[in-house]
Amino acid sequence: MNAIAETAAVEAAPTTTFGNTVMDCQVQKIFYGDFLAVRDSHLPIEKNKIIGFIGPSGCGKSTVLRSLNRMNDLIPVFRFEGKVTYHGQDIYDKKVDPVVVRRYIGMVFQQPNPFSMSIYDNVAFGLRLNRFKGNMDERVEKALNGAALWNEVKDKLKNSGLSLSGGQQQRLCIARAIATEPDVLLMDEPCSALDPIATRKVEELMLELKENYTIAIVTHNMQQAMRVADTTAFMGVDISQGSRTGYLVEMGATQRIFEDPQEELTRKYVRGEFS
Amino acid sequence: MSASDLTSESPSFDITSASHQLHRAPFEGRALKSGFLTGLTWIMAVLASVPLFSVIYMLLIEGGSRLDWEAITALPPSAFEMGGGFGNAIIGTLIMVGIATLISVPIGLFAAIYLAILDPDSKLAQTARFLAKVLTGFPSILAGVFVYAAMVVTMKSYSALAGGVALAVLMLPTIVLAAEQAMTTVPKKMKDAAFGMGCTRAQVIWQVVLPTGMPGILTGVMLAVAGAAGESAPLLFTALFSNYFLSSLTEPTASLSILIFNFSGMPYDNQIELAWAASLVLVLIVLVLNITARFIGRQKF
Secondary structure: OHHHHHHHHHHHHHHOOOOOEEEEEEEEEEEEOOEEEEEEEEEEEEOOOEEEEEOOOOOOHHHHHHHOOOHHHHOOOEEEEEEEEEOOEEOOOOOOOHHHHHHHEEEEOOOOOOOOOEHHHHHHHHHHHOOOOOOHHHHHHHHHHHOOOHHHHOOOOOOEHHHOOHHHHHHHHHHHHHHOOOOEEEEEOOOOOOOHHHHHHHHHHHHHHOOOOEEEEEOOOHHHHHHHOOEEEEEEEEOOOOOOEEEEEEEEEHHHHHHOOOOHHHHHHHOOOOO | OOHHHHHHHOOOOOOOOOOOOOOOOOOOHHHHHHHHHHHHHHHHHHHHHHHHHHHHHHHHHHHHOOOOHHHHHOOOOOOOOOOOOOHHHHHHHHHHHHHHHHHHHHHHHHHHHHHHHHOOOOHHHHHHHHHHHHHHOOOHHHHHHHHHHHHHHHHOOOOHHHHHHHHHHHHHHHHHHHHHHHHHOOOHHHHHHHHHOOOOHHHHHHHHHHHHHHHHHHHHHHHHHHHHHHOOHHHHOOOOOOOOOOOOOOOOOOOHHHHHHHHHOOOOHHHHHHHHHHHHHHHHHHHHHHHHHHHHHOOOO
């Protein structure tokens, strides 16, 4: 196990030399207090692609995702060692304001979380936050269209965002996230609270969105990763040091990861031998 | 295998295979006990509302007959005078409760923001929370004595200002605790969403937490206002009373509660009738404020 772990980190880097990298995440160590949650993982994120993070529970895939827009800074004991570059700038640089980072790198959460405001105000929230001066109605419509929700809500924009169904709420959250046209969209298990039909709609939406955005998605569902991700990163848990530390086992084109994985651990995982 | 086979083969259940009895058995022990307890809760609920309804009934009968334009606009009558009213007391109560609200709402709201969001687990927060809880049970007369020493003695006069501060001391803990409660119940996922959009902490608080918690905050403020409007003990030491309309915030000021206290003990029918009417007005003021707050603060979404 340990041997696999060590080789993985070394091998993962050279196999991933991409040209059009928007973000480059080089984790050395991520701590929660004294607990080492993730170590030695290099994850380049390519423009207009969807990268899927898969792996067993507790492998740190959400932790890594939330490190990409500094959401983890809200947890006081969180500590990040390494580098995450966004268009060449390290977002963990002391001069960088995490609030600004999050305006460029949007996020969709596991649980749909609209604000208790009207549908319109939910979508307009980020625009108002950024003191958007243009045609608000137009941008709201565009965002709702982008999230494939416009036709369902166009006659009730004044209704509460919380009055929608779970799947609609999640698409509203996506609309809210894309209204400000962020560069990168992080999605933390966006479909885990949704039924299969709503899940399919969100997946179709992701495939449309990657035309304009770069998406990183954490998913528990391997089929979902196969359906939507261009690149898949498989993360494992290293228990050799007596605690549970996540690390990147292998990363590559989705088809290769699922059909011809290089690592034994990946092979076992994608075959469903453990989860 | 038929249904009868199933029942006959499960002897651990005493479902007699022949009868399949589904009817109620109203005189069985459990049913009687349940019926008795349900009846008891009903009786207790009715008993609990007897004082409230009898007070409201008496107020409407006794106070309603004297409630007219003169009563709510005129100055209080002197001993043997007929007529008169308590216009100055209504204004005094409204002004002093207003002052108290202006003082306690900003302090209470900011304190609650600190307790609920900024640093809920710090030593300071834990101490402040504990003290606020202690202060909710603070004898109101002591608030009056405290402000008497702090303001009346130093300013050398009873005043509306001192009355307002005394009421503010009493309103503060209610507002802090209710607002904290309202803000902590705003779901964490909503705050996460706001942070994820690139909100600063101040923006999360002003644009998401406060609007979402507003109904609860307003309920707390209204409870505090209602309580303060009815207080008399703290005003005895701070605002005292006046038979004239308020002309300055730094002079003794009339209030409904003190007027009720003064007039209800007098041996004159006119004054006693006015005390009833003033009581009714006091209840109505609280009621109107309550309804207004509910209307403004109702959960819109």
